[in-house]
Amino acid sequence: MTVSDETLARLKQAAGPRGYIDDPAAIAPYCTPFRDGWIGETPLVLRPDTTDRVAAIVRICAATGTPIVPQGGNTGMTGAAQPHMGGDEVILSTGRLRRILDIDPLNDTITVEAGVVLADIRSAAEGVDRLFPLSLGAQGSCQIGGNLSTNAGGIHVVRYGTARSMVLGLEVVTGDGEVWDGLRALRKDNAGYDLKHIFIGAEGTLGIITAAVLRLVPRPRDRATALVEVTGPQAAVELLARLRGAMGDAVSAFELIHRNCYTLAARTHGHADPMAGQQPWRVLLDLTGQAPPGSLREPLETALADAMEAGLLSDAIIASSEAQAESLWQVREAQAEVQRRAGSGIKHDVSVPVSLVPEFIARADAALERAYPGHQICTFGHVGDGNIHYNPIEPPGWEAARWVAETGRINRIVHDIVADLGGSITAEHGVGRLRMAELVHYKSAVEIDLMRRLKRAFDPANILNPGKVLPAEGG
Ligand code: FAD
Ligand code: MLT
Ligand code: ZN
Numbered sequence: 001m002t003v004s005d006e007t008l009a010r011l012k013q014a015a016g017p018r019g020y021i022d023d024p025a026a027i028a029p030y031c032t033p034f035r036d037g038w039i040g041e042t043p044l045v046l047r048p049d050t051t052d053r054v055a056a057i058v059r060i061c062a063a064t065g066t067p068i069v070p071q072g073g074n075t076g077m078t079g080a081a082q083p084h085m086g087g088d089e090v091i092l093s094t095g096r097l098r099r100i101l102d103i104d105p106l107n108d109t110i111t112v113e114a115g116v117v118l119a120d121i122r123s124a125a126e127g128v129d130r131l132f133p134l135s136l137g138a139q140g141s142c143q144i145g146g147n148l149s150t151n152a153g154g155i156h157v158v159r160y161g162t163a164r165s166m167v168l169g170l171e172v173v174t175g176d177g178e179v180w181d182g183l184r185a186l187r188k189d190n191a192g193y194d195l196k197h198i199f200i201g202a203e204g205t206l207g208i209i210t211a212a213v214l215r216l217v218p219r220p221r222d223r224a225t226a227l228v229e230v231t232g233p234q235a236a237v238e239l240l241a242r243l244r245g246a247m248g249d250a251v252s253a254f255e256l257i258h259r260n261c262y263t264l265a266a267r268t269h270g271h272a273d274p275m276a277g278q279q280p281w282r283v284l285l286d287l288t289g290q291a292p293p294g295s296l297r298e299p300l301e302t303a304l305a306d307a308m309e310a311g312l313l314s315d316a317i318i319a320s321s322e323a324q325a326e327s328l329w330q331v332r333e334a335q336a337e338v339q340r341r342a343g344s345g346i347k348h349d350v351s352v353p354v355s356l357v358p359e360f361i362a363r364a365d366a367a368l369e370r371a372y373p374g375h376q377i378c379t380f381g382h383v384g385d386g387n388i389h390y391n392p393i394e395p396p397g398w399e400a401a402r403w404v405a406e407t408g409r410i411n412r413i414v415h416d417i418v419a420d421l422g423g424s425i426t427a428e429h430g431v432g433r434l435r436m437a438e439l440v441h442y443k444s445a446v447e448i449d450l451m452r453r454l455k456r457a458f459d460p461a462n463i464l465n466p467g468k469v470l471p472a473e474g475g
Helices: 005-015 024-031 051-064 118-127 144-149 233-250 259-269 297-309 322-333 335-342 354-371 400-404 407-420 436-442 445-458
Strands: 068-071 090-093 100-104 109-113 167-173 179-182 208-215 222-230 251-258 281-289 313-318 349-351 380-382 387-389
Touching: 005 051, 024 090, 051 068, 051 090, 051 167, 051 179, 051 208, 068 144, 100 118, 109 118, 118 144, 144 208, 222 233, 222 297, 222 322, 233 251, 233 281, 233 297, 233 354, 251 259, 251 322, 259 281, 259 322, 259 335, 281 322, 297 313, 322 335, 349 407, 354 387, 354 407, 407 436
Parallel strands: 068 090
Antiparallel strands: 100 109, 109 208, 167 179, 167 208, 222 281, 222 313, 251 281, 251 380, 349 387, 380 387
């Protein structure tokens, strides 16, 4: 079934004169994801520039049973922001909801519309000498509405938490087209259920976020960056505990990276490997703080020297300038793009308790080696959050297509270990379509039923991103 001409005409009128795209060539990028092949079809991309227009669009869709796919910067990893094939869904892009509505340095808050690009929020915060700490490789194009709808993580979760922890208030258009104005800039508010948290991480299935009040934090004055060759994942988590013990919250990024990620980055992007050693595991870390520039270097050197003596690491580069720090981060920040270009890595975005990361990696590597001798490890991730991007690549000599055909079996091997360790099959990218079947497989019937009840309550007409996160009922 496609959307009727009459409905399309009403939707265009509601979106306003420059508020829609119906030219198939201009629509194509909205239907094409960053990776993983979720290409979709739609007759119409709606680009409203006010919340009232969003609400008017949702009311028409609810009345006509027309599914809506909300879309921000279209950088998501799970096929959640593209329509299905068939042309019976419309996309609602937040790209024109791009106003910064307020910034209040004394309340440490910024109020923005959903389509503001993450990097622009970070720049606006810097403009008043504050930090908006959400930071990820896609920040030049992802939008805050998408970040909140995926509860994005990124590299600073270890210190500041996920996107959820940075939100004080939301404005949301509900599934029946009402506007909930929850744009409160309060740090304490126990007046009833905390509705904002229902919409955060819901991947556009429970409401359309149109604006948000976000928390700002003091802008760090000092930063020390180090790339460290550790003796293994166990040494990495012990190093984290030591640094936290010595410097507390100063630990603001702590990433584990397998050496193969550097080899790939050299191949796909020509990035030189800054470290000569042949040990497989490295940690890239940032310390930040409010003391004058240079203050963190000495305690970092001391802590790393102690850790070396304890046998946790075999080499370390401490950046001697901001430029060197940026260059140490280059391979890590490019990793999503590096692995996209490299092609055949099978992506996992798992989390386990931080203390169990070494066991997870050891068991998953061993199980895959038994099943696929010679497969290549390409693991990296936010070890400080217990979140590992576990992306094995085919054994030498295999056709990429043969490897990709093994995705279901490989997912099951990896996710069974994650489940056994009390972990999650997605830490930060979300479910979308990519992990819908896995979600149902690993969650209890009680939890899936509670989720379905929420969906029915918030989206009674089932028009908000149907067929994402939860499979169709009875399907
Ligand atoms: P989209 O991709 O457009 O949408 C994502 C989901 O949110 C979809 O379900 C969509 O329907 C929904 N949605 C979008 N806007 C709204 C709205 N206003 N209301 C309701 N629903 C909405 N993620 C991490 O967590 N950590 C990382 O470190 C990280 N690094 C990345 C690096 C790169 C290079 C790339 C390409 C992606 C990365 N991601 C990372 C994936 C991440 O999910 C996204 O980058 C980002 O959070 C999505 O924002 P977006 O605006 O692109 O959303
Ligand atoms: C990252 O940490 O770089 C992102 O989550 C992207 C990815 O996993 O590819
Ligand atoms: Zn990540």
